[in-house]
Amino acid sequence: MFARAALRTVSARSFSTSAVRQTRVAVLGAGGGIGQPLSLLLKSDPLVSSLSLYDIRGAPGVAADVSHVDTASEVKGYAADQLDQALEGAKVVVIPAGVPRKPGMTRDDLFNTNASIVRDLAAAIGRVSPEAHILIISNPVNSTVPIVAATLEKQGKFDPRRVFGVTTLDVVRAARFVGEVTGKNPLDTPITVVGGHSGPTIVPLLSQSPTGKTISGEAYGKVVHRIQYGGDEVVKAKDGAGSATLSMAYAGAKFTNSLLRGLNGEKGVITPTFVKSPLYESQGIDFFSSNVELGTEGVAKIHPIGEISAEEQKLLEACLPELKKNIEKGKAFVAQS
Numbered sequence: 034m035f036a037r038a039a040l041r042t043v044s045a046r047s048f049s050t051s052a053v054r055q056t057r058v059a060v061l062g063a064g065g066g067i068g069q070p071l072s073l074l075l076k077s078d079p080l081v082s083s084l085s086l087y088d089i090r091g092a093p094g095v096a097a098d099v100s101h102v103d104t105a106s107e108v109k110g111y112a113a114d115q116l117d118q119a120l121e122g123a124k125v126v127v128i129p130a131g132v133p134r135k136p137g138m139t140r141d142d143l144f145n146t147n148a149s150i151v152r153d154l155a156a157a158i159g160r161v162s163p164e165a166h167i168l169i170i171s172n173p174v175n176s177t178v179p180i181v182a183a184t185l186e187k188q189g190k191f192d193p194r195r196v197f198g199v200t201t202l203d204v205v206r207a208a209r210f211v212g213e214v215t216g217k218n219p220l221d222t223p224i225t226v227v228g229g230h231s232g233p234t235i236v237p238l239l240s241q242s243p244t245g246k247t248i249s250g251e252a253y254g255k256v257v258h259r260i261q262y263g264g265d266e267v268v269k270a271k272d273g274a275g276s277a278t279l280s281m282a283y284a285g286a287k288f289t290n291s292l293l294r295g296l297n298g299e300k301g302v303i304t305p306t307f308v309k310s311p312l313y314e315s316q317g318i319d320f321f322s323s324n325v326e327l328g329t330e331g332v333a334k335i336h337p338i339g340e341i342s343a344e345e346q347k348l349l350e351a352c353l354p355e356l357k358k359n360i361e362k363g364k365a366f367v368a369q370s
């Protein structure tokens with residue numbers, strides 16, 4: 034029931050299954066805290082025809098379990114030594130592989146462990162399924178996305194239309210928190226969030242929302258802080274047992290569904306995501322999250338951030354140098370590999 038109810042929202046705008054080209058989706062890290070509920074939600078998405086679940090431990094068990102859900106898609110689990118088989122024929126690869134934070138850690142503290150995990154998975158994708166659209170959840174997203182891009186670039190396989198950092202959880206939180214403050218249904222208060230995915234690099238644009246722009250003064254500062262540091266709330270509450278998994282699975286399934294709708298030719302699918310972007314390239318920042326229109330080849334159009342308030346301009350000024358550092362760190366890692 035949980036999966037169906039969630040997916041009613043996730044795919045609320047999807048069209049009839051008979052009209053769509055269905056798709057094989059691979060999840061790398063499917064045995065983890067995010068991977069398991071994400072796999073369940075993807076099993077319920079009518080746009081997914083086949084699910085390949087891979088992890089260095091536990092994926093066949095997760096696959097056996099999820100495969101009993103009464104939707105049409107096929108599910109197969111792959112063990113640690115079966116990465117290539119898991120990737121064969123994948124149109125979309127979602128990556129939640131890697132370690133999560135514990136209290137007191139920043140996302141950047143995960144770099145040393147997760148950078149090589151993501152690099153090695155990207156190299157396998159470049160080799161086995163170079164046409165796949167790659168959705169990166171593993172933190173620190175501001176660095177792991179450049180790592181994937183640079184790894185594919187080394188292989189001559191990088192297509193900037195096909196590599197996405199999943200920042201949807203920031204968008205989901207922004208709608209929820211603004212809804213809470215204003216007493217509105219979050220589904221009626223979508224908020225664009227730009228920049229990157231960590232603390233000051235998360236820049237919510239409340240001024241562009243009729244509901245968001247009604248929040249001012251102390252309440253504005255509080256809600257912006259909550260959107261930027263929502264991840265910390267969960268890390269603290271889980272008290273050493275990890276970070277957001279369920280809300281992230283929801284956000285990951287939501288973004289995957291948006292991408293699949295775009296790939297299937299639906300017009301007007303627009304959502305923020307962290308991609309190779311020209312918006313701040315002149316300042317040496319070549320990855321950035323802004324509203325992106327998703328089309329049959331992935332990224333169809335990168336929207337500029339549009340008009341923003343003086344407060345948001347300040348947030349953006351704080352975002353850019355930090356983001357630049359994170360991106361450069363990811364690129365340097367691949368250059369030295």
Ligand code: NAD
Pocket residue numbers: 061062063064065066067068087088089090129130131132133134143147150154169170171172173174199200201202203230275276277278281
């Ligand atoms: P987890 O530890 O519960 O699960 C991670 C899984 O990855 C494990 O099952 C592990 O076996 C697997 N794994 C490790 N190395 C692998 C490899 N080489 N190939 C395949 N699988 C591998 O962690 P989690 O809570 O699911 O979080 C996963 C990642 O997602 C973390 O880096 C976390 O910070 C990040 N995250 C990102 C967002 C976001 O908004 N983008 C939100 C929440 C968490």
Ligand code: LMR
Pocket residue numbers: 133134140172202263264265267268276277
């Ligand atoms: C989040 O925003 O919840 C994730 O990036 C996980 C984390 O480390 O906070």
